[in-house]
Amino acid sequence: MRRIPNFASIRAFEAAARLESFAAASDELHISPSAVSHQIRNLEAVLNVELFVRHPRSVELTVKGRALARRLTKALDGLEESLSPWMPNAEQLGLSVHCAPSFAAKWLSPRLGRLMSEPNPLYIHLTSSAIAPELTRHEEIDVAITYGAPIDRIGVTVEPLGTELIVPMSSPQFFNATQMQNVDTLKPGSLIDSQLSPVRWSDWFEHEGVPHRANLRGLSFDRAALVLSAAADGLGIALESTRLAETELSNGTLIILEGWKPPLKQEMHFLCYRTAMKGSRKIERFKEWIMKQIPAA
Known part of the structure:
Protein backbone atom coordinates (compact mmCIF):
# COMPACT_ATOMS: atom_id res chain seq x y z
CA MET A 1 0.00 0.00 0.00
CA ARG A 2 1.27 3.47 -0.92
CA ARG A 3 1.79 5.86 2.00
CA ILE A 4 0.21 8.94 0.42
CA PRO A 5 -1.87 11.56 2.30
CA ASN A 6 -5.39 12.41 1.17
CA PHE A 7 -5.17 13.58 -2.47
CA ALA A 8 -7.61 16.45 -1.88
CA SER A 9 -5.22 17.85 0.72
CA ILE A 10 -2.30 17.51 -1.69
CA ARG A 11 -4.19 19.33 -4.49
CA ALA A 12 -5.29 22.12 -2.13
CA PHE A 13 -1.76 22.69 -0.85
CA GLU A 14 -0.15 22.55 -4.31
CA ALA A 15 -2.65 25.04 -5.76
CA ALA A 16 -2.36 27.45 -2.80
CA ALA A 17 1.45 27.25 -2.91
CA ARG A 18 1.62 27.77 -6.69
CA LEU A 19 -0.87 30.65 -6.66
CA GLU A 20 0.35 32.05 -3.31
CA SER A 21 -3.26 32.53 -2.24
CA PHE A 22 -5.96 30.44 -0.60
CA ALA A 23 -8.59 32.52 -2.45
CA ALA A 24 -7.03 31.88 -5.86
CA ALA A 25 -6.69 28.18 -5.03
CA SER A 26 -10.36 28.03 -4.08
CA ASP A 27 -11.25 29.53 -7.47
CA GLU A 28 -9.13 27.01 -9.35
CA LEU A 29 -10.41 24.02 -7.37
CA HIS A 30 -14.04 25.26 -7.17
CA ILE A 31 -14.17 24.96 -3.38
CA SER A 32 -14.39 27.62 -0.67
CA PRO A 33 -11.27 29.28 0.81
CA SER A 34 -12.17 27.75 4.18
CA ALA A 35 -12.19 24.30 2.56
CA VAL A 36 -8.73 24.97 1.12
CA SER A 37 -7.50 26.01 4.56
CA HIS A 38 -9.06 22.90 6.14
CA GLN A 39 -7.42 20.56 3.62
CA ILE A 40 -4.01 22.16 4.18
CA ARG A 41 -4.42 21.89 7.96
CA ASN A 42 -5.10 18.18 7.47
CA LEU A 43 -1.94 17.77 5.39
CA GLU A 44 0.12 19.64 7.99
CA ALA A 45 -1.24 17.34 10.67
CA VAL A 46 -0.42 14.18 8.68
CA LEU A 47 3.11 15.38 7.86
CA ASN A 48 3.61 17.01 11.27
CA VAL A 49 5.07 20.12 9.66
CA GLU A 50 3.98 23.73 9.23
CA LEU A 51 3.62 24.49 5.50
CA PHE A 52 2.29 28.07 5.65
CA VAL A 53 2.72 31.02 7.96
CA ARG A 54 -0.74 32.61 8.30
CA HIS A 55 -0.88 36.40 8.36
CA PRO A 56 -4.11 38.43 8.87
CA ARG A 57 -4.56 39.10 5.13
CA SER A 58 -2.10 36.76 3.43
CA VAL A 59 -0.22 33.48 3.69
CA GLU A 60 3.46 32.73 3.21
CA LEU A 61 5.14 29.41 2.53
CA THR A 62 7.61 28.16 5.10
CA VAL A 63 11.00 26.84 3.96
CA LYS A 64 9.71 23.25 4.21
CA GLY A 65 6.46 24.24 2.53
CA ARG A 66 8.33 25.74 -0.42
CA ALA A 67 10.46 22.63 -0.81
CA LEU A 68 7.38 20.38 -0.76
CA ALA A 69 5.55 22.63 -3.20
CA ARG A 70 8.34 22.33 -5.79
CA ARG A 71 8.24 18.54 -5.59
CA LEU A 72 4.44 18.31 -5.70
CA THR A 73 4.06 20.69 -8.65
CA LYS A 74 6.57 18.64 -10.62
CA ALA A 75 4.82 15.40 -9.63
CA LEU A 76 1.34 16.68 -10.52
CA ASP A 77 2.59 18.07 -13.84
CA GLY A 78 3.88 14.60 -14.65
CA LEU A 79 0.62 12.98 -13.56
CA GLU A 80 -1.39 15.40 -15.73
CA GLU A 81 0.84 14.70 -18.73
CA SER A 82 0.57 10.93 -18.20
CA LEU A 83 -3.23 11.03 -18.09
CA SER A 84 -3.80 13.55 -20.90
CA PRO A 85 -4.04 10.96 -23.75
CA TRP A 86 -6.98 9.31 -21.97
CA MET A 87 -8.79 12.57 -21.19
CA PRO A 88 -10.44 13.77 -24.46
CA ASN A 89 -12.88 15.92 -22.52
CA ALA A 90 -10.41 18.11 -20.66
CA GLU A 91 -11.52 20.50 -17.98
CA GLN A 92 -13.62 23.30 -19.40
CA THR A 163 -0.41 51.58 -26.49
CA GLU A 164 -2.94 52.66 -29.13
CA LEU A 165 -2.72 55.13 -32.00
CA ILE A 166 -5.31 57.93 -31.90
CA VAL A 167 -5.87 59.50 -35.33
CA PRO A 168 -8.49 61.50 -37.27
CA MET A 169 -10.49 59.27 -39.62
CA SER A 170 -13.29 59.86 -42.08
CA SER A 171 -15.10 58.31 -44.99
CA PRO A 172 -13.23 58.80 -48.32
CA GLN A 173 -16.38 60.50 -49.61
CA PHE A 174 -16.44 63.00 -46.75
CA PHE A 175 -12.89 64.24 -46.91
CA ASN A 176 -10.04 63.98 -49.37
CA ALA A 177 -7.10 63.05 -47.14
CA THR A 178 -4.58 64.35 -49.65
CA GLN A 179 -5.91 67.91 -49.12
CA MET A 180 -5.66 67.93 -45.32
CA GLN A 181 -2.74 70.26 -44.61
CA ASN A 182 -4.07 72.80 -42.11
CA VAL A 183 -7.03 73.48 -39.85
CA ASP A 184 -8.62 75.81 -42.41
CA THR A 185 -9.48 72.81 -44.59
CA LEU A 186 -11.81 71.42 -41.89
CA LYS A 187 -15.50 72.06 -42.50
CA PRO A 188 -17.71 73.66 -39.78
CA GLY A 189 -19.53 70.96 -37.81
CA SER A 190 -17.26 68.25 -39.16
CA LEU A 191 -15.71 66.91 -35.92
CA ILE A 192 -17.52 64.03 -34.23
CA ASP A 193 -17.14 64.07 -30.45
CA SER A 194 -16.40 60.82 -28.59
CA GLN A 195 -17.72 61.68 -25.13
CA LEU A 196 -16.01 58.96 -23.10
CA SER A 197 -12.65 59.00 -24.86
CA PRO A 198 -9.71 60.18 -22.72
CA VAL A 199 -8.30 61.83 -25.86
CA ARG A 200 -10.55 64.63 -27.08
CA TRP A 201 -10.37 66.97 -30.04
CA SER A 202 -8.97 69.69 -27.75
CA ASP A 203 -6.01 67.37 -27.03
CA TRP A 204 -5.51 66.80 -30.74
CA PHE A 205 -5.50 70.54 -31.54
CA GLU A 206 -3.03 71.14 -28.72
CA HIS A 207 -0.88 68.31 -30.11
CA GLU A 208 -0.98 70.01 -33.51
CA GLY A 209 -0.19 73.41 -32.00
CA VAL A 210 -3.27 75.14 -33.46
CA PRO A 211 -6.25 76.80 -31.74
CA HIS A 212 -9.37 74.72 -31.15
CA ARG A 213 -12.31 76.20 -33.08
CA ALA A 214 -15.75 75.78 -31.53
CA ASN A 215 -17.53 76.02 -34.90
CA LEU A 216 -15.96 72.71 -35.94
CA ARG A 217 -17.92 70.70 -33.37
CA GLY A 218 -20.52 68.41 -34.86
CA LEU A 219 -22.23 65.20 -33.75
CA SER A 220 -21.53 63.71 -30.32
CA PHE A 221 -21.75 60.06 -29.17
CA ASP A 222 -21.07 58.18 -25.93
CA ARG A 223 -19.66 55.08 -27.66
CA ALA A 224 -16.55 54.78 -29.82
CA ALA A 225 -18.39 52.28 -32.03
CA LEU A 226 -21.08 54.89 -32.77
CA VAL A 227 -18.45 57.53 -33.51
CA LEU A 228 -16.74 55.25 -36.01
CA SER A 229 -20.04 54.21 -37.57
CA ALA A 230 -21.07 57.85 -38.05
CA ALA A 231 -17.70 58.67 -39.62
CA ALA A 232 -17.93 55.68 -41.96
CA ASP A 233 -21.41 56.90 -42.98
CA GLY A 234 -19.89 60.20 -44.08
CA LEU A 235 -21.21 62.31 -41.18
CA GLY A 236 -17.89 63.77 -40.07
CA ILE A 237 -14.39 63.09 -38.78
CA ALA A 238 -13.75 60.71 -35.89
CA LEU A 239 -10.81 60.96 -33.50
CA GLU A 240 -10.43 57.41 -32.29
CA SER A 241 -8.13 54.46 -31.78
CA THR A 242 -7.04 52.57 -34.88
CA ARG A 243 -7.45 49.39 -32.83
CA LEU A 244 -11.20 49.90 -32.67
CA ALA A 245 -11.37 50.95 -36.34
CA GLU A 246 -9.37 48.06 -37.82
CA THR A 247 -12.35 46.63 -39.74
CA GLU A 248 -13.31 49.97 -41.28
CA LEU A 249 -9.70 50.82 -42.12
CA SER A 250 -9.12 47.42 -43.73
CA ASN A 251 -12.25 47.55 -45.90
CA GLY A 252 -11.77 51.19 -46.86
CA THR A 253 -14.93 52.66 -45.32
CA LEU A 254 -12.63 54.82 -43.18
CA ILE A 255 -9.30 56.41 -44.08
CA ILE A 256 -6.72 58.05 -41.84
CA LEU A 257 -6.39 61.75 -42.59
CA GLU A 258 -2.78 62.59 -43.31
CA GLY A 259 -0.72 65.78 -43.40
CA TRP A 260 -0.38 66.31 -39.65
CA LYS A 261 2.10 65.51 -36.91
CA PRO A 262 2.69 61.89 -35.86
CA PRO A 263 -0.41 60.36 -34.26
CA LEU A 264 -1.16 60.58 -30.57
CA LYS A 265 -0.29 57.47 -28.58
CA GLN A 266 -1.96 56.45 -25.35
CA GLU A 267 -2.91 53.45 -23.24
CA MET A 268 -6.70 53.26 -23.67
Missing part, protein backbone atom coordinates in the same frame (compact mmCIF):
# COMPACT_ATOMS: atom_id res chain seq x y z
CA LEU A 93 -12.42 26.52 -17.85
CA GLY A 94 -14.99 29.30 -17.79
CA LEU A 95 -14.09 32.98 -17.44
CA SER A 96 -16.52 35.82 -16.77
CA VAL A 97 -15.34 38.95 -18.60
CA HIS A 98 -16.93 42.39 -18.26
CA CYS A 99 -15.85 44.68 -21.07
CA ALA A 100 -16.19 48.21 -22.39
CA PRO A 101 -18.93 47.99 -25.10
CA SER A 102 -16.97 49.21 -28.13
CA PHE A 103 -13.92 47.09 -27.33
CA ALA A 104 -16.20 44.08 -26.90
CA ALA A 105 -18.00 44.60 -30.20
CA LYS A 106 -15.21 45.96 -32.41
CA TRP A 107 -12.16 44.07 -31.17
CA LEU A 108 -12.71 41.26 -28.66
CA SER A 109 -15.78 39.45 -30.06
CA PRO A 110 -14.32 39.02 -33.59
CA ARG A 111 -11.31 37.26 -32.02
CA LEU A 112 -13.11 34.91 -29.65
CA GLY A 113 -13.35 32.29 -32.39
CA ARG A 114 -9.56 32.00 -32.26
CA LEU A 115 -9.71 31.31 -28.53
CA MET A 116 -12.50 28.75 -28.97
CA SER A 117 -10.51 26.91 -31.65
CA GLU A 118 -7.57 26.27 -29.33
CA PRO A 119 -7.17 22.88 -27.62
CA ASN A 120 -9.09 22.79 -24.32
CA PRO A 121 -10.76 26.15 -25.06
CA LEU A 122 -11.44 28.79 -22.44
CA TYR A 123 -15.18 29.48 -22.38
CA ILE A 124 -15.97 33.18 -22.08
CA HIS A 125 -19.10 34.64 -20.48
CA LEU A 126 -19.07 38.23 -21.78
CA THR A 127 -21.02 41.17 -20.39
CA SER A 128 -20.59 44.80 -21.28
CA SER A 129 -21.28 48.34 -20.08
CA ALA A 130 -19.48 51.67 -20.01
CA ILE A 131 -19.37 51.63 -16.20
CA ALA A 132 -16.47 49.66 -14.71
CA PRO A 133 -17.64 47.07 -12.16
CA GLU A 134 -16.57 46.98 -8.52
CA LEU A 135 -14.52 43.81 -8.78
CA THR A 136 -14.02 43.54 -5.04
CA ARG A 137 -17.82 43.43 -4.61
CA HIS A 138 -18.89 41.54 -7.73
CA GLU A 139 -17.00 38.28 -7.38
CA GLU A 140 -19.07 36.73 -10.18
CA ILE A 141 -16.90 38.79 -12.58
CA ASP A 142 -13.37 37.44 -13.04
CA VAL A 143 -11.89 40.07 -15.36
CA ALA A 144 -12.86 43.61 -16.38
CA ILE A 145 -11.55 45.36 -19.48
CA THR A 146 -12.00 49.09 -18.98
CA TYR A 147 -11.77 51.99 -21.41
CA GLY A 148 -10.17 55.35 -20.75
CA ALA A 149 -8.94 54.72 -17.23
CA PRO A 150 -8.03 51.68 -15.13
CA ILE A 151 -9.94 50.62 -12.02
CA ASP A 152 -8.21 52.34 -9.11
CA ARG A 153 -9.07 50.16 -6.11
CA ILE A 154 -7.12 48.47 -3.36
CA GLY A 155 -7.12 44.75 -4.06
CA VAL A 156 -7.40 45.16 -7.86
CA THR A 157 -4.48 44.50 -10.21
CA VAL A 158 -4.40 46.52 -13.45
CA GLU A 159 -2.42 45.72 -16.59
CA PRO A 160 -2.58 48.01 -19.68
CA LEU A 161 -3.40 46.36 -22.99
CA GLY A 162 -0.71 48.12 -24.98
CA HIS A 269 -7.77 49.81 -22.43
CA PHE A 270 -6.87 48.03 -19.21
CA LEU A 271 -7.20 44.45 -17.98
CA CYS A 272 -8.29 44.41 -14.34
CA TYR A 273 -8.77 41.54 -11.88
CA ARG A 274 -8.77 40.93 -8.14
CA THR A 275 -5.23 40.73 -6.80
CA ALA A 276 -6.22 37.63 -4.83
CA MET A 277 -6.83 35.93 -8.21
CA LYS A 278 -3.28 36.60 -9.44
CA GLY A 279 -1.85 33.35 -10.74
CA SER A 280 -5.28 31.80 -11.36
CA ARG A 281 -4.93 29.40 -14.29
CA LYS A 282 -7.87 30.79 -16.26
CA ILE A 283 -6.86 34.43 -15.78
CA GLU A 284 -3.24 33.74 -16.69
CA ARG A 285 -4.36 31.87 -19.78
CA PHE A 286 -6.68 34.71 -20.86
CA LYS A 287 -3.94 37.30 -20.25
CA GLU A 288 -1.45 35.31 -22.32
CA TRP A 289 -3.96 34.88 -25.15
CA ILE A 290 -5.13 38.49 -25.29
CA MET A 291 -1.60 39.92 -25.23
CA LYS A 292 -0.71 37.75 -28.22
CA GLN A 293 -3.56 39.43 -30.15
CA ILE A 294 -2.19 42.93 -29.57
CA PRO A 295 0.54 44.17 -31.92
CA ALA A 296 2.95 46.84 -30.73
CA ALA A 297 1.76 50.33 -31.65
Whole structure:
Protein backbone atom coordinates (compact mmCIF):
# COMPACT_ATOMS: atom_id res chain seq x y z
CA MET A 1 0.00 0.00 0.00
CA ARG A 2 1.27 3.47 -0.92
CA ARG A 3 1.79 5.86 2.00
CA ILE A 4 0.21 8.94 0.42
CA PRO A 5 -1.87 11.56 2.30
CA ASN A 6 -5.39 12.41 1.17
CA PHE A 7 -5.17 13.58 -2.47
CA ALA A 8 -7.61 16.45 -1.88
CA SER A 9 -5.22 17.85 0.72
CA ILE A 10 -2.30 17.51 -1.69
CA ARG A 11 -4.19 19.33 -4.49
CA ALA A 12 -5.29 22.12 -2.13
CA PHE A 13 -1.76 22.69 -0.85
CA GLU A 14 -0.15 22.55 -4.31
CA ALA A 15 -2.65 25.04 -5.76
CA ALA A 16 -2.36 27.45 -2.80
CA ALA A 17 1.45 27.25 -2.91
CA ARG A 18 1.62 27.77 -6.69
CA LEU A 19 -0.87 30.65 -6.66
CA GLU A 20 0.35 32.05 -3.31
CA SER A 21 -3.26 32.53 -2.24
CA PHE A 22 -5.96 30.44 -0.60
CA ALA A 23 -8.59 32.52 -2.45
CA ALA A 24 -7.03 31.88 -5.86
CA ALA A 25 -6.69 28.18 -5.03
CA SER A 26 -10.36 28.03 -4.08
CA ASP A 27 -11.25 29.53 -7.47
CA GLU A 28 -9.13 27.01 -9.35
CA LEU A 29 -10.41 24.02 -7.37
CA HIS A 30 -14.04 25.26 -7.17
CA ILE A 31 -14.17 24.96 -3.38
CA SER A 32 -14.39 27.62 -0.67
CA PRO A 33 -11.27 29.28 0.81
CA SER A 34 -12.17 27.75 4.18
CA ALA A 35 -12.19 24.30 2.56
CA VAL A 36 -8.73 24.97 1.12
CA SER A 37 -7.50 26.01 4.56
CA HIS A 38 -9.06 22.90 6.14
CA GLN A 39 -7.42 20.56 3.62
CA ILE A 40 -4.01 22.16 4.18
CA ARG A 41 -4.42 21.89 7.96
CA ASN A 42 -5.10 18.18 7.47
CA LEU A 43 -1.94 17.77 5.39
CA GLU A 44 0.12 19.64 7.99
CA ALA A 45 -1.24 17.34 10.67
CA VAL A 46 -0.42 14.18 8.68
CA LEU A 47 3.11 15.38 7.86
CA ASN A 48 3.61 17.01 11.27
CA VAL A 49 5.07 20.12 9.66
CA GLU A 50 3.98 23.73 9.23
CA LEU A 51 3.62 24.49 5.50
CA PHE A 52 2.29 28.07 5.65
CA VAL A 53 2.72 31.02 7.96
CA ARG A 54 -0.74 32.61 8.30
CA HIS A 55 -0.88 36.40 8.36
CA PRO A 56 -4.11 38.43 8.87
CA ARG A 57 -4.56 39.10 5.13
CA SER A 58 -2.10 36.76 3.43
CA VAL A 59 -0.22 33.48 3.69
CA GLU A 60 3.46 32.73 3.21
CA LEU A 61 5.14 29.41 2.53
CA THR A 62 7.61 28.16 5.10
CA VAL A 63 11.00 26.84 3.96
CA LYS A 64 9.71 23.25 4.21
CA GLY A 65 6.46 24.24 2.53
CA ARG A 66 8.33 25.74 -0.42
CA ALA A 67 10.46 22.63 -0.81
CA LEU A 68 7.38 20.38 -0.76
CA ALA A 69 5.55 22.63 -3.20
CA ARG A 70 8.34 22.33 -5.79
CA ARG A 71 8.24 18.54 -5.59
CA LEU A 72 4.44 18.31 -5.70
CA THR A 73 4.06 20.69 -8.65
CA LYS A 74 6.57 18.64 -10.62
CA ALA A 75 4.82 15.40 -9.63
CA LEU A 76 1.34 16.68 -10.52
CA ASP A 77 2.59 18.07 -13.84
CA GLY A 78 3.88 14.60 -14.65
CA LEU A 79 0.62 12.98 -13.56
CA GLU A 80 -1.39 15.40 -15.73
CA GLU A 81 0.84 14.70 -18.73
CA SER A 82 0.57 10.93 -18.20
CA LEU A 83 -3.23 11.03 -18.09
CA SER A 84 -3.80 13.55 -20.90
CA PRO A 85 -4.04 10.96 -23.75
CA TRP A 86 -6.98 9.31 -21.97
CA MET A 87 -8.79 12.57 -21.19
CA PRO A 88 -10.44 13.77 -24.46
CA ASN A 89 -12.88 15.92 -22.52
CA ALA A 90 -10.41 18.11 -20.66
CA GLU A 91 -11.52 20.50 -17.98
CA GLN A 92 -13.62 23.30 -19.40
CA LEU A 93 -12.42 26.52 -17.85
CA GLY A 94 -14.99 29.30 -17.79
CA LEU A 95 -14.09 32.98 -17.44
CA SER A 96 -16.52 35.82 -16.77
CA VAL A 97 -15.34 38.95 -18.60
CA HIS A 98 -16.93 42.39 -18.26
CA CYS A 99 -15.85 44.68 -21.07
CA ALA A 100 -16.19 48.21 -22.39
CA PRO A 101 -18.93 47.99 -25.10
CA SER A 102 -16.97 49.21 -28.13
CA PHE A 103 -13.92 47.09 -27.33
CA ALA A 104 -16.20 44.08 -26.90
CA ALA A 105 -18.00 44.60 -30.20
CA LYS A 106 -15.21 45.96 -32.41
CA TRP A 107 -12.16 44.07 -31.17
CA LEU A 108 -12.71 41.26 -28.66
CA SER A 109 -15.78 39.45 -30.06
CA PRO A 110 -14.32 39.02 -33.59
CA ARG A 111 -11.31 37.26 -32.02
CA LEU A 112 -13.11 34.91 -29.65
CA GLY A 113 -13.35 32.29 -32.39
CA ARG A 114 -9.56 32.00 -32.26
CA LEU A 115 -9.71 31.31 -28.53
CA MET A 116 -12.50 28.75 -28.97
CA SER A 117 -10.51 26.91 -31.65
CA GLU A 118 -7.57 26.27 -29.33
CA PRO A 119 -7.17 22.88 -27.62
CA ASN A 120 -9.09 22.79 -24.32
CA PRO A 121 -10.76 26.15 -25.06
CA LEU A 122 -11.44 28.79 -22.44
CA TYR A 123 -15.18 29.48 -22.38
CA ILE A 124 -15.97 33.18 -22.08
CA HIS A 125 -19.10 34.64 -20.48
CA LEU A 126 -19.07 38.23 -21.78
CA THR A 127 -21.02 41.17 -20.39
CA SER A 128 -20.59 44.80 -21.28
CA SER A 129 -21.28 48.34 -20.08
CA ALA A 130 -19.48 51.67 -20.01
CA ILE A 131 -19.37 51.63 -16.20
CA ALA A 132 -16.47 49.66 -14.71
CA PRO A 133 -17.64 47.07 -12.16
CA GLU A 134 -16.57 46.98 -8.52
CA LEU A 135 -14.52 43.81 -8.78
CA THR A 136 -14.02 43.54 -5.04
CA ARG A 137 -17.82 43.43 -4.61
CA HIS A 138 -18.89 41.54 -7.73
CA GLU A 139 -17.00 38.28 -7.38
CA GLU A 140 -19.07 36.73 -10.18
CA ILE A 141 -16.90 38.79 -12.58
CA ASP A 142 -13.37 37.44 -13.04
CA VAL A 143 -11.89 40.07 -15.36
CA ALA A 144 -12.86 43.61 -16.38
CA ILE A 145 -11.55 45.36 -19.48
CA THR A 146 -12.00 49.09 -18.98
CA TYR A 147 -11.77 51.99 -21.41
CA GLY A 148 -10.17 55.35 -20.75
CA ALA A 149 -8.94 54.72 -17.23
CA PRO A 150 -8.03 51.68 -15.13
CA ILE A 151 -9.94 50.62 -12.02
CA ASP A 152 -8.21 52.34 -9.11
CA ARG A 153 -9.07 50.16 -6.11
CA ILE A 154 -7.12 48.47 -3.36
CA GLY A 155 -7.12 44.75 -4.06
CA VAL A 156 -7.40 45.16 -7.86
CA THR A 157 -4.48 44.50 -10.21
CA VAL A 158 -4.40 46.52 -13.45
CA GLU A 159 -2.42 45.72 -16.59
CA PRO A 160 -2.58 48.01 -19.68
CA LEU A 161 -3.40 46.36 -22.99
CA GLY A 162 -0.71 48.12 -24.98
CA THR A 163 -0.41 51.58 -26.49
CA GLU A 164 -2.94 52.66 -29.13
CA LEU A 165 -2.72 55.13 -32.00
CA ILE A 166 -5.31 57.93 -31.90
CA VAL A 167 -5.87 59.50 -35.33
CA PRO A 168 -8.49 61.50 -37.27
CA MET A 169 -10.49 59.27 -39.62
CA SER A 170 -13.29 59.86 -42.08
CA SER A 171 -15.10 58.31 -44.99
CA PRO A 172 -13.23 58.80 -48.32
CA GLN A 173 -16.38 60.50 -49.61
CA PHE A 174 -16.44 63.00 -46.75
CA PHE A 175 -12.89 64.24 -46.91
CA ASN A 176 -10.04 63.98 -49.37
CA ALA A 177 -7.10 63.05 -47.14
CA THR A 178 -4.58 64.35 -49.65
CA GLN A 179 -5.91 67.91 -49.12
CA MET A 180 -5.66 67.93 -45.32
CA GLN A 181 -2.74 70.26 -44.61
CA ASN A 182 -4.07 72.80 -42.11
CA VAL A 183 -7.03 73.48 -39.85
CA ASP A 184 -8.62 75.81 -42.41
CA THR A 185 -9.48 72.81 -44.59
CA LEU A 186 -11.81 71.42 -41.89
CA LYS A 187 -15.50 72.06 -42.50
CA PRO A 188 -17.71 73.66 -39.78
CA GLY A 189 -19.53 70.96 -37.81
CA SER A 190 -17.26 68.25 -39.16
CA LEU A 191 -15.71 66.91 -35.92
CA ILE A 192 -17.52 64.03 -34.23
CA ASP A 193 -17.14 64.07 -30.45
CA SER A 194 -16.40 60.82 -28.59
CA GLN A 195 -17.72 61.68 -25.13
CA LEU A 196 -16.01 58.96 -23.10
CA SER A 197 -12.65 59.00 -24.86
CA PRO A 198 -9.71 60.18 -22.72
CA VAL A 199 -8.30 61.83 -25.86
CA ARG A 200 -10.55 64.63 -27.08
CA TRP A 201 -10.37 66.97 -30.04
CA SER A 202 -8.97 69.69 -27.75
CA ASP A 203 -6.01 67.37 -27.03
CA TRP A 204 -5.51 66.80 -30.74
CA PHE A 205 -5.50 70.54 -31.54
CA GLU A 206 -3.03 71.14 -28.72
CA HIS A 207 -0.88 68.31 -30.11
CA GLU A 208 -0.98 70.01 -33.51
CA GLY A 209 -0.19 73.41 -32.00
CA VAL A 210 -3.27 75.14 -33.46
CA PRO A 211 -6.25 76.80 -31.74
CA HIS A 212 -9.37 74.72 -31.15
CA ARG A 213 -12.31 76.20 -33.08
CA ALA A 214 -15.75 75.78 -31.53
CA ASN A 215 -17.53 76.02 -34.90
CA LEU A 216 -15.96 72.71 -35.94
CA ARG A 217 -17.92 70.70 -33.37
CA GLY A 218 -20.52 68.41 -34.86
CA LEU A 219 -22.23 65.20 -33.75
CA SER A 220 -21.53 63.71 -30.32
CA PHE A 221 -21.75 60.06 -29.17
CA ASP A 222 -21.07 58.18 -25.93
CA ARG A 223 -19.66 55.08 -27.66
CA ALA A 224 -16.55 54.78 -29.82
CA ALA A 225 -18.39 52.28 -32.03
CA LEU A 226 -21.08 54.89 -32.77
CA VAL A 227 -18.45 57.53 -33.51
CA LEU A 228 -16.74 55.25 -36.01
CA SER A 229 -20.04 54.21 -37.57
CA ALA A 230 -21.07 57.85 -38.05
CA ALA A 231 -17.70 58.67 -39.62
CA ALA A 232 -17.93 55.68 -41.96
CA ASP A 233 -21.41 56.90 -42.98
CA GLY A 234 -19.89 60.20 -44.08
CA LEU A 235 -21.21 62.31 -41.18
CA GLY A 236 -17.89 63.77 -40.07
CA ILE A 237 -14.39 63.09 -38.78
CA ALA A 238 -13.75 60.71 -35.89
CA LEU A 239 -10.81 60.96 -33.50
CA GLU A 240 -10.43 57.41 -32.29
CA SER A 241 -8.13 54.46 -31.78
CA THR A 242 -7.04 52.57 -34.88
CA ARG A 243 -7.45 49.39 -32.83
CA LEU A 244 -11.20 49.90 -32.67
CA ALA A 245 -11.37 50.95 -36.34
CA GLU A 246 -9.37 48.06 -37.82
CA THR A 247 -12.35 46.63 -39.74
CA GLU A 248 -13.31 49.97 -41.28
CA LEU A 249 -9.70 50.82 -42.12
CA SER A 250 -9.12 47.42 -43.73
CA ASN A 251 -12.25 47.55 -45.90
CA GLY A 252 -11.77 51.19 -46.86
CA THR A 253 -14.93 52.66 -45.32
CA LEU A 254 -12.63 54.82 -43.18
CA ILE A 255 -9.30 56.41 -44.08
CA ILE A 256 -6.72 58.05 -41.84
CA LEU A 257 -6.39 61.75 -42.59
CA GLU A 258 -2.78 62.59 -43.31
CA GLY A 259 -0.72 65.78 -43.40
CA TRP A 260 -0.38 66.31 -39.65
CA LYS A 261 2.10 65.51 -36.91
CA PRO A 262 2.69 61.89 -35.86
CA PRO A 263 -0.41 60.36 -34.26
CA LEU A 264 -1.16 60.58 -30.57
CA LYS A 265 -0.29 57.47 -28.58
CA GLN A 266 -1.96 56.45 -25.35
CA GLU A 267 -2.91 53.45 -23.24
CA MET A 268 -6.70 53.26 -23.67
CA HIS A 269 -7.77 49.81 -22.43
CA PHE A 270 -6.87 48.03 -19.21
CA LEU A 271 -7.20 44.45 -17.98
CA CYS A 272 -8.29 44.41 -14.34
CA TYR A 273 -8.77 41.54 -11.88
CA ARG A 274 -8.77 40.93 -8.14
CA THR A 275 -5.23 40.73 -6.80
CA ALA A 276 -6.22 37.63 -4.83
CA MET A 277 -6.83 35.93 -8.21
CA LYS A 278 -3.28 36.60 -9.44
CA GLY A 279 -1.85 33.35 -10.74
CA SER A 280 -5.28 31.80 -11.36
CA ARG A 281 -4.93 29.40 -14.29
CA LYS A 282 -7.87 30.79 -16.26
CA ILE A 283 -6.86 34.43 -15.78
CA GLU A 284 -3.24 33.74 -16.69
CA ARG A 285 -4.36 31.87 -19.78
CA PHE A 286 -6.68 34.71 -20.86
CA LYS A 287 -3.94 37.30 -20.25
CA GLU A 288 -1.45 35.31 -22.32
CA TRP A 289 -3.96 34.88 -25.15
CA ILE A 290 -5.13 38.49 -25.29
CA MET A 291 -1.60 39.92 -25.23
CA LYS A 292 -0.71 37.75 -28.22
CA GLN A 293 -3.56 39.43 -30.15
CA ILE A 294 -2.19 42.93 -29.57
CA PRO A 295 0.54 44.17 -31.92
CA ALA A 296 2.95 46.84 -30.73
CA ALA A 297 1.76 50.33 -31.65
